[in-house]
Structure formats: C-alpha cells, structure tokens
Amino acid sequence: MWPNTKRNHTFRLIAIAVVLALTAAVVWIDVSTDFWQEFVVISGVAAGFISFLLTVLVIDRILTKAQERRWAPVARLALTDFMHVLAEDRLSDISRGLIIARSLPRPSATGNEAQLFEELHELRTEVVKARASLSTVMSNWVEFLASHGDYQTILDHLASVALNLDTIRDLTLEREISPSDLEFAKSLSNEIIECNESYMALVDEVKIRIAGTTDKVKKVYRPSDELTV
Known part of the structure; x- marks a missing residue:
C-alpha cells in the first residue's frame, strides 16, 4: 500500500x-x-x-x-504498544502472534434516519477513542523511535492513519447534517475503506518489525548474561 x-x-x-x-x-x-x-x-x-x-x-x-x-528490547515494547492500538482486541492474541487488524464499520446505505444517526454516533465514538489511543501511544514513543533506529516510515504511516480518523470523524458530522447527501455518504465510505486498508498494512508492517527486534533481542540477551548467586 x-x-x-x-x-x-x-x-x-x-x-x-x-x-x-x-x-x-x-x-x-x-x-x-x-x-x-x-x-x-x-x-x-x-x-x-x-x-x-x-x-x-x-x-x-x-x-x-x-x-x-x-535498543531492540525497548523498541519491541514500543512496537507492541502500537500493535495493541492497531489490532482488534476482542479477536486478537498478540502475545501468540494472532493479530486481526482493527476495522471500522461502514454505516448502512439503507434504513431510516434514526438508524443512520445511531450508526454514525457509534462510529464517531469508536473513531474518537481510536484516535485518542493512537495519539497517546505515539506521544509516548515517537521521540525514542525517531532517535533510536529507522522507524520514520512506520511513524509516517501511523500519522496518516490518524489523519484518516480525523477525516472520518468530520464526515460523520457532515453526514448527520445532510443524511440524504449521497456525496457525503460516498466520501465517508471511501475514507473508511482506506483507513481499514491502512490498518491492515500497518499491522503487517509492525509485525515484521517486531519479528526483527525479537531476533535482535535474542542476540543482545543471553542466559549467560544473568547474574548468578
């Protein structure tokens, strides 16, 4: 992608x-x-x-x-925190490598306005929560990752997802104001599809980097390094 x-x-x-x-x-x-x-x-x-x-x-x-x-052990911790934000918690078991990317639901094209408003409200609530979680994790780790390895690409992609979430939030409000406007409906649907694809691509990308840091951790840490009593 x-x-x-x-x-x-x-x-x-x-x-x-x-x-x-x-x-x-x-x-x-x-x-x-x-x-x-x-x-x-x-x-x-x-x-x-x-x-x-x-x-x-x-x-x-x-x-x-x-x-x-x-710094591989710390980088692995940072990437794992990112994965918790990108993955669907209810369907994933990150410690065992079972990871399902987060997926935002698309409001139904049919139905009455009351149902549409309820779906838009639920979507916006989920988007705001996801955006806040992403911002928190990035603020915790961006300085470390920017200065301790080649993680610029992942950080750029995370920022791109954050912008997608902001756009989706704004479009849900526009859709509520003009529920019959097909242009807003199409824009919202396309933005959700793009965001979900970005989630899947980022999960794969972070998974690869976690595997790389795991190998480095094994090289850095050896059982013989433990203190013996």
Whole structure:
C-alpha cells in the first residue's frame, strides 16, 4: 500500500552501487594515470565527495543498525504498544502472534434516519477513542523511535492513519447534517475503506518489525548474561 519503503530501499542500493563504481574508477585512474597528481584540487574534491557518500550511505547505516540492536528490547515494547492500538482486541492474541487488524464499520446505505444517526454516533465514538489511543501511544514513543533506529516510515504511516480518523470523524458530522447527501455518504465510505486498508498494512508492517527486534533481542540477551548467586 505504501510503495515509498520499497522505493527508498531500491534507491539506497543503487546509490551504494554508484559510490562503489566511482571509488573503483578513482582508484583505477590513480593507478593507471597521473591525472590526480596534475589536478590536486580536483582530487581533493573527489576524495571528499566519495567520503561524504560513504558516510551517508554506508557508515551511518551501520551505526543505525548497531543502535537498533542495542535498543531492540525497548523498541519491541514500543512496537507492541502500537500493535495493541492497531489490532482488534476482542479477536486478537498478540502475545501468540494472532493479530486481526482493527476495522471500522461502514454505516448502512439503507434504513431510516434514526438508524443512520445511531450508526454514525457509534462510529464517531469508536473513531474518537481510536484516535485518542493512537495519539497517546505515539506521544509516548515517537521521540525514542525517531532517535533510536529507522522507524520514520512506520511513524509516517501511523500519522496518516490518524489523519484518516480525523477525516472520518468530520464526515460523520457532515453526514448527520445532510443524511440524504449521497456525496457525503460516498466520501465517508471511501475514507473508511482506506483507513481499514491502512490498518491492515500497518499491522503487517509492525509485525515484521517486531519479528526483527525479537531476533535482535535474542542476540543482545543471553542466559549467560544473568547474574548468578
């Protein structure tokens, strides 16, 4: 649903390949010719440029991965808190890996206004509660995740879901004001579908990251590390 993650990974691989090719070209020119000896300034600029690219694309990435391993237990706790907000509590057993994404109901297209108003009220109540829970969890963990690993994509997607919820809340009010307006009904239905799809995509995304932190936790923590009496 979100293609940017795969696109960024592809871009990073291409950029690293370009840096390696440039490095090989510079070394080949240095060994085969006296070009760099004749153009000292250009050689300095080229060396600095390659060092910058290596730092941004390789060294920073290595340091980020090392930091993720160091803070994996805390990151796993944060991601699990996110999962509790994204999952349907009544149908999920997160500790056992059984996770059903939260799904908002769509108001029925048929029926009298009293039934419609009741459904809209229940939907709005659920949306406001979900929005508050999401805001609370994000405020608790956003600073930590932003500074202890590559979690920007997940945070962006969570923010996107929060905006979806805000839009749905507003549309329920508009629908109550104009219950016969088909445009509001269609907009509300489409927004709910998009939000539910985002919930499912985020559950899969967070599940993958939790699995990754679980492996890192096993590497960081070993039974031999326990204090013996």
